[in-house]
Amino acid sequence: LPTLFLSLFLQAKMSRPVQARRLEGIDKNIWVEFVKLADTYSTVNLGQGFPDFPPPDFLKQAFVRALGREDHALHQYTRAFGHPPLVKILAQFFGKLLGRELDPMTDVMVTVGAYQALFCCFQAFVDEGDEVIVIEPFFDCYETMVKMAGGTPVFVPLRPKAPNDGKLMSSADWQLDPAELASKFNKRTKAIVLNSPNNPLGKVFSRGELQLIADLCVKHDVLCISDEVYEWLVYDGKEHVRIASLQGMWDRTVIIGSAGKTFSATGWKVGWAMGPNRLLQHLRTVHQNSVYHCATAAQEAVAQGFQREFALYGKPDSYFVQLPKELQQKRDWLVQSLDAVGMKPIVPEGTYFLVADISAFKSDVPDVPNSNEPYDSRFAKWMVKNKGLAAIPLSAFCCEAHKSNYNHLIRFCFAKEEATLKAANEILQKWKQEKNSP
Ligand code: PMP
DSSP states (O other): OHHHHHHHHHHHSOOSOOSOGGGTTOOOOHHHHHHHHHHHHOSEEOOSSOOSSOOOHHHHHHHHHHHHOTTOGGGSOOOTTOOHHHHHHHHHHHHHHHTSOOOTTTSEEEEEHHHHHHHHHHHHHOOTTOEEEEEESOOTHHHHHHHHTTOEEEEEEOEEOOOSTTOOOBGGGEEOOHHHHHHTOOTTEEEEEEESSOTTTOOOOOHHHHHHHHHHHHHHTOEEEEEOTTTTOBOTTOOOOOGGGSTTTGGGEEEEEEHHHHTTOGGGOEEEEEOOHHHHHHHHHHHHTTTOOOOHHHHHHHHHHHHHHHHTTTSTTOHHHHHHHHHHHHHHHHHHHHHHHTOEEEBOSBSSEEEEEOGGGTTTSOOOTTOSSOHHHHHHHHHHHHHOEEOEEGGGGSOGGGHHHHTTEEEEEOOSOHHHHHHHHHHHHHHHHHHHOO
16 A cells, blocks of 8 residues: 555656746846845845835825725726826826827836836747847846847947046946947847946946947837836936937837836836837737736826926926935945945946946955856855945846956945945945055
8 A cells, every 4th residue: 555655646746847948047046146145144235226215205105195095996906007197197207208299008008117017028029039139237137038038139248448547437438339239230130128327337328329229220120128217317417318219219119117216116116118009019918918917006106206206397306306416425425435445436327336346355355266156246245244245246247258357346236325335434444454454
């Protein structure tokens, strides 16, 4: 009898491979690893990109009002492709900025964060054998999402040029080589992913740079997936130019946005995709066959946030005016802290990220020749474990073949309370003193 049980048990155990082929090679995720390290060791977490300050009061109050409404309707499903008040105000708001009338029901779709909007784009547009151009360094999920859709990511790097006489490097010093970019477009190219302002560098693409990309998209009949989640976070009077507003681009662009970044509420996971119906209809197909519907009360609160901002657009009380002002100051503090200890900052023109050069710290964390792990990754792990300061290695934002080009750089997030940035400064100062003492 026991033998019978044993053989039945062995038969019941699955032995066939369970993993779908599309998951091969994409199972590791840098965020899972580094978020865990930061949770375990960090006293100051400047790693993952989220504010440690609250969203504005008007937004929190809108959420509380939404939950407390008598009719309970906001606790139930709403329209699958976006809560009507939210798609209406998004169409009105961005229609004004883009100088064209948007149909809220066909040209806007609400998603579970910008992440899901990106996922819908790649699933909707990319077939086996299609190529998608990705500008490097890039938000890491672009590569894996293209691969999961069966496509091939084709990388084109931003190339740094040394700044003039002793000045700090700026994210504007990182530029595309026009000939190199043009060489990546061919018959198989289905889309290009643009992320301006760019995570991780903070680069804000100029009108001229966007025109270069737009001309190539039109020439080769290529789509543009424009991730603009940091659109309000631009500094020093720089302008965020929407590529969809350039000649010939509306028809071939999906704009992606995030209430998480816009209103400092990353945990709400409200995002959107915007574009012509001929593109968005395919995103709706992916959405209705996967997520179908996003949290109603959060959408209602974000709608109210945008209604407020629509009325205050460009005025000093607007959150979209105040937030970048505050963040610019935080950026400047972190630039100073890092510069003072010799961790050379690349001054970002936008986003809430700052990339710094760790080359001067090699004596603290010696390189291991022929190691499989990029130096920046080992450095970031050492720093969080030994100094309590969390940051993200830049090799997480590039393809496998190019990791050595970025392994002297790490990314900090400065969307943090003054006290957090001061604590980071103290860690850096102490570290510098220890380095200087014999
Ligand atoms: N795009 C970029 C460039 C991002 O940095 C992020 C978040 N880190 C996202 C998209 C995802 O945004 P969300 O939290 O709204 O899904």
